[in-house]
Amino acid sequence: MRSAESSSPIGHDGPRRGHDGPHLDHDGWLLGYAPMDRLHEEFLALVHALAQAPEHAVAAALDALALNARAHFGAEDQWMAASAFPARACHIDEHAAVMRSIEGVQRRVARADFGAARPLADALLQWFPGHADYLDSALAHWLCKQRLGGAPIVLRRRIEPFVAPAAG
Numbered sequence: 001m002r003s004a005e006s007s008s009p010i011g012h013d014g015p016r017r018g019h020d021g022p023h024l025d026h027d028g029w030l031l032g033y034a035p036m037d038r039l040h041e042e043f044l045a046l047v048h049a050l051a052q053a054p055e056h057a058v059a060a061a062l063d064a065l066a067l068n069a070r071a072h073f074g075a076e077d078q079w080m081a082a083s084a085f086p087a088r089a090c091h092i093d094e095h096a097a098v099m100r101s102i103e104g105v106q107r108r109v110a111r112a113d114f115g116a117a118r119p120l121a122d123a124l125l126q127w128f129p130g131h132a133d134y135l136d137s138a139l140a141h142w143l144c145k146q147r148l149g150g151a152p153i154v155l156r157r158r159i160e161p162f163v164a165p166a167a168g
């Protein structure tokens with residue numbers, strides 16, 4: 001993770017362009033623990049809204065995202081603590097690092113550096129699938145197993161990827 005106010009806040013090697021990736025148009029991020037899935041749906045909607053916000057709407061979109069991220073990460077941190085989830089430190093640390101990045105961009109936007117918002121949104125879209133796959137999914141399994149006595153069952157639609165027709 002780079003510093004909170006670097007141009008690439010989540011620390012990936014470059015922003016991914018386009019917002020049609022495996023996120024809102026895809027069920028792949030559903031993990032089977034409904035309260036977490038709801039938080040993720042809201043989080044992704046707000047990240048997409050930030051990515052598409054015109055300059056005059058960037059500050060409000062970023063504030064809404066920060067509020068949501070604080071609730072989202074706080075809920076997961078609390079679930080981990082309350083259920084004695086093993087090896088939770090790196091998951092909690094990752095939430096804190098992402099929150100610092102968001103807050104760093106909030107400070108830049110407060111100084112009218114609106115261009116800082118789009119790289120943040122891109123970085124969050126790049127970061128989220130891996131975080132959900134490796135950290136959130138383990139927590140969802142743990143919580144479902146504790147509460148229901150079994151691993152979550154996830155029903156996903158089968159969505160074929162779009163393949164552009166060959167030219168000519």
Ligand SMILES: [Fe+2]
Nearest residue numbers: 040072076136
């Ligand atoms: Fe999450």
Ligand SMILES: [Fe+2]
Nearest residue numbers: 076131135136
């Ligand atoms: Fe998480």
